[in-house]
Amino acid sequence: MTVKGSIKAVADIWTAYYSGLRHLFHRSYTLRFPEQRLVVEKGYRGRHLLHLDRCTGCGICAWICPEKCITIVPRGERWYPQYFYGRCCFCHFCTDYCPEYALEETVEFDLAEYTRDRLVWSPERLARPPAGKNDKYVFSVETPRGASNIPRVGAKPEK
Amino acid sequence: MTSVVSSEPSESGSQTLTISVGPQHSGSGHMRLIIEMDGDIIIRASPDPGYVHRGTEKIYELRNIIKNIPVIERPAIIDASNLNHAYIRAVEELQGIEAPPRAQYLRCLLNEMNRITSHLYWLSIFGVFLGHTTMFMWPLGDRELIVDLQEKLTGARITHSYIVPGGVRRDLPQGMKEEAIKRTQYLEKRLEEYDKIFFENPIFTARAKGVGKLSRDEAVKLGAVGPALRGSGVDYDVRKDEPYAAYPELDFNVCTRQEGDSYARSMARIDEIRESCKLIRQIVQKIPSGPFRRKAPIVVPRGESYSRVESARGECSVYLIGDGGDKPYRLRFITGSYRNMAIIAPVLIGGHMADMPTAWWSIDYWPVEADR
Ligand code: SF4
Numbered sequence: 001m002t003v004k005g006s007i008k009a010v011a012d013i014w015t016a017y018y019s020g021l022r023h024l025f026h027r028s029y030t031l032r033f034p035e036q037r038l039v040v041e042k043g044y045r046g047r048h049l050l051h052l053d054r055c056t057g058c059g060i061c062a063w064i065c066p067e068k069c070i071t072i073v074p075r076g077e078r079w080y081p082q083y084f085y086g087r088c089c090f091c092h093f094c095t096d097y098c099p100e101y102a103l104e105e106t107v108e109f110d111l112a113e114y115t116r117d118r119l120v121w122s123p124e125r126l127a128r129p130p131a132g133k134n135d136k137y138v139f140s141v142e143t144p145r146g147a148s149n150i151p152r153v154g155a156k157p158e159k
Numbered sequence: 160m161t162s163v164v165s166s167e168p169s170e171s172g173s174q175t176l177t178i179s180v181g182p183q184h185s186g187s188g189h190m191r192l193i194i195e196m197d198g199d200i201i202i203r204a205s206p207d208p209g210y211v212h213r214g215t216e217k218i219y220e221l222r223n224i225i226k227n228i229p230v231i232e233r234p235a236i237i238d239a240s241n242l243n244h245a246y247i248r249a250v251e252e253l254q255g256i257e258a259p260p261r262a263q264y265l266r267c268l269l270n271e272m273n274r275i276t277s278h279l280y281w282l283s284i285f286g287v288f289l290g291h292t293t294m295f296m297w298p299l300g301d302r303e304l305i306v307d308l309q310e311k312l313t314g315a316r317i318t319h320s321y322i323v324p325g326g327v328r329r330d331l332p333q334g335m336k337e338e339a340i341k342r343t344q345y346l347e348k349r350l351e352e353y354d355k356i357f358f359e360n361p362i363f364t365a366r367a368k369g370v371g372k373l374s375r376d377e378a379v380k381l382g383a384v385g386p387a388l389r390g391s392g393v394d395y396d397v398r399k400d401e402p403y404a405a406y407p408e409l410d411f412n413v414c415t416r417q418e419g420d421s422y423a424r425s426m427a428r429i430d431e432i433r434e435s436c437k438l439i440r441q442i443v444q445k446i447p448s449g450p451f452r453r454k455a456p457i458v459v460p461r462g463e464s465y466s467r468v469e470s471a472r473g474e475c476s477v478y479l480i481g482d483g484g485d486k487p488y489r490l491r492f493i494t495g496s497y498r499n500m501a502i503i504a505p506v507l508i509g510g511h512m513a514d515m516p517t518a519w520w521s522i523d524y525w526p527v528e529a530d531r
């Protein structure tokens with residue numbers, strides 16, 4: 001390697017180190033989930049919300065479901081869908097195809113359970129409004145120290 | 160897991176060693192590579208695909224065209240919308256309908272975002288197998304910029320099921336335009352830092368330049384596609400050569416590199432990310448108003464259709480036969496990685512075993528997509 005080449009190599013390696021070291025002063029991308037939670041915007045395809053008053057039990061949701069995770073179950077005189085979240089891929093074709101607009105997307109996404117039977121959501125459980133969580137971080141590229149998750153405007157400060 | 164298969168004397172009298180790389184992801188992806196070495200020079204390499212074969216082509220025949228959408232996306236979830244686009248175009252051709260112009264733009268918008276996320280994902284894996292852990296962290300972090308945008312547009316982070324016969328499922332949300340412009344500009348700035356820490360880093364260039372050579376003629380002869388082909392200097396991109404959706408109205412360049420080595424294939428992808436950033440900004444500014452979906456029947460009329468799109472890993476094509484029912488009679492699905500399987504051996508043979516990760520990952524072969 002020529003002298004000029006070696007000098008260039010040293011300079012390039014220093015540039016690489018320098019650009020890495022500068023990131024010591026960048027904000028981090030990651031959050032300490034579940035204590036710190038990202039705000040999920042409306043429109044996110046999370047778990048379903050079933051409006052019991054609108055559902056006619058027609059079964060179109062069960063017909064279109066690609067993963068066959070909907071069963072129509074009787075409740076007295078009426079029939080309602082029951083979901084098995086172990087198989088759901090959250091495509092929300094069921095929501096799209098429901099003729100009565102009885103299904104809705106919610107922003108609730110953390111549905112992990114310890115047992116398989118807890119993943120079966122009865123119509124009554126599906127009808128519960130999503131539990132409010134302490135979501136207060138948003139992703140922004142406009143922070144002075146690089147893109148990061150920052151507390152949402154108006155969010156309560158951390159204790 | 161890497162294991163020694165056999166060790167026997169070769170014709171020249173020297174001892175060769177056959178080792179099996181994979182199939183449990185030892186840096187080969189979910190497939191097995193059988194490599195025969197003389198010293199540490201690779202003299203024979205044969206890919207052994209099929210470890211993650213899921214028989215999707217048969218599954219497509221058993222489900223109606225809407226239920227097929229999530230399955231079509233599964234072979235390459237980080238590039239889901241491009242595969243989905245190819246399928247929906249084939250269905251629409253048989254049905255004789257065309258999506259409204261706004262939907263065509265929205266499809267291209269999601270396609271370009273997927274191209275960026277797929278290339279960034281590749282870059283992070285490429286980085287970590289070259290021992291550069293920073294290059295594993297940065298692209299995966301910056302990918303979040305775009306994944307977040309995809310979530311805003313479609314409601315899902317990776318498997319969007321966004322493109323349906325007759326259009327797309329949702330309109331452009333409010334504030335998306337400004338956010339897309341800001342984020343793509345930020346990403347372009349980040350790419351300059353990638354250059355400094357990785358692509359101009361003498362340690363990387365020494366490991367990538369001249370490694371895994373594939374000549375222009377060989378690339379054409381073996382039918383390589385995507386950045387692996389463009390890295391060998393062939394100017395071929397379905398978006399330009401057989402324009403579909405809104406691409407004829409958009410202004411972009413096909414990114415080629417002449418050298419045909421690992422470095423050229425890598426840089427062809429980085430150039431493509433830059434080009435996709437420009438495309439996203441163009442699309443959100445140019446997008447026409449109007450409806451974004453029109454009614455389409457859940458039926459595949461009798462006949463045959465063929466469609467192709469440029470996915471992140473190269474040309475992806477769908478050949479569909481309909482028999483008048485709601486399910487495809489037959490759906491042949493060919494992805495970029497499947498086509499690129501032919502270039503694995505020529506790229507590896509003649510190189511050092513230590514250069515295998517560089518040469519192998521520069522192809523961006525995705526076994527799940529190839530096996531289907
Ligand atoms: S949720 Fe909608 S599609 Fe499903 S059974 Fe009720 S009304 Fe029918």
Ligand code: SF4
Nearest residue numbers: 065088089091092094
């Ligand atoms: S979101 Fe998709 S997979 Fe889940 S229940 Fe609805 S249709 Fe089935």
